[in-house]
Amino acid sequence: MSKPEFDQYAEQYDRMLGEAIPESLNEDGYFAEYKVALMAELLGTHPAARILDFGCGAGRSLPCLDRYFPDTELWGYDVSPASLELAAERTPRAKLFSNWDEVAAIRFDAIIAANVFHHIPPPQRGEALARCRDSLAPHGQMFIFEHNPFNPVTRRIFERCPFDADAEMLTLETARKLAGAAGLNITRCGYTLFFPRPLAFLRGLEPMLRRIPLGAQYYVQLGK
Ligand SMILES: C[S@@+](CC[C@H](N)C(=O)[O-])C[C@H]1O[C@@H](n2cnc3c(N)ncnc32)[C@H](O)[C@@H]1O
Numbered sequence: 001m002s003k004p005e006f007d008q009y010a011e012q013y014d015r016m017l018g019e020a021i022p023e024s025l026n027e028d029g030y031f032a033e034y035k036v037a038l039m040a041e042l043l044g045t046h047p048a049a050r051i052l053d054f055g056c057g058a059g060r061s062l063p064c065l066d067r068y069f070p071d072t073e074l075w076g077y078d079v080s081p082a083s084l085e086l087a088a089e090r091t092p093r094a095k096l097f098s099n100w101d102e103v104a105a106i107r108f109d110a111i112i113a114a115n116v117f118h119h120i121p122p123p124q125r126g127e128a129l130a131r132c133r134d135s136l137a138p139h140g141q142m143f144i145f146e147h148n149p150f151n152p153v154t155r156r157i158f159e160r161c162p163f164d165a166d167a168e169m170l171t172l173e174t175a176r177k178l179a180g181a182a183g184l185n186i187t188r189c190g191y192t193l194f195f196p197r198p199l200a201f202l203r204g205l206e207p208m209l210r211r212i213p214l215g216a217q218y219y220v221q222l223g224k
Pocket residue numbers: 004006054055056057058059060061077078079080083113114115116119120128
């Protein structure tokens with residue numbers, strides 16, 4: 001059997017990502033943190049005893065999840081064992097798995113999939129989302145974050161990134177249809193990352209811009 005694609009990128013993942021993003025726009029920590037911060041905000045006062053980072057890769061979101069949800073069990077699943085080794089170093093308390101059978105019986109209050117679905121071939125996306133749906137607790141919420149293919153800067157970064165060579169971005173509309181086909185309800189969705197670092201002082205306006213399809217990424221919040 002061939003190795004999972006991301007095993008070959010695990011060690012160089014952060015460097016490759018950094019090199020694909022123009023220096024003036026790169027905010028490594030912010031890109032990882034904003035997703036977790038938004039997820040925490042959208043979950044509000046819903047208690048989350050257990051969170052799954054689906055497609056956690058080398059664990060870029062896990063330290064943020066650790067900070068925002070210090071009392072929550074953190075789980076990570078990825079098809080790339082080499083990436084999980086790095087994730088384990090970053091967040092030792094996270095329970096990490098590359099075999100879905102070991103995770104399938106657990107029910108999660110929240111699941112985050114950050115930039116994962118564009119790496120899953122379109123015919124397999126429905127099955128991957130169905131896995132997440134089945135793993136949600138009855139009141140559970142799932143958060144998909146994806147690149148917005150309508151944003152020209154996102155497109156440029158995507159084209160420069162070696163590990164995106166075989167990936168296929170999906171629009172917010174496609175993500176919505178995928179969710180509907182998996183029997184999930186859309187709680188909220190919207191575009192994010194409108195203002196690059198030089199305009200960071202305008203970021204407080206982002207919640208008012210969620211419907212405008214120009215942000216660099218988008219999120220979809222789903223429930224059963
Ligand atoms: C661009 S990386 C994102 C990693 C991490 N979520 C982050 O934000 O840094 C995409 C990840 O999706 C994983 N992946 C690809 N297909 C998958 C699948 N069917 N199920 C779970 N993870 C998958 C890859 O192994 C890779 O680690």
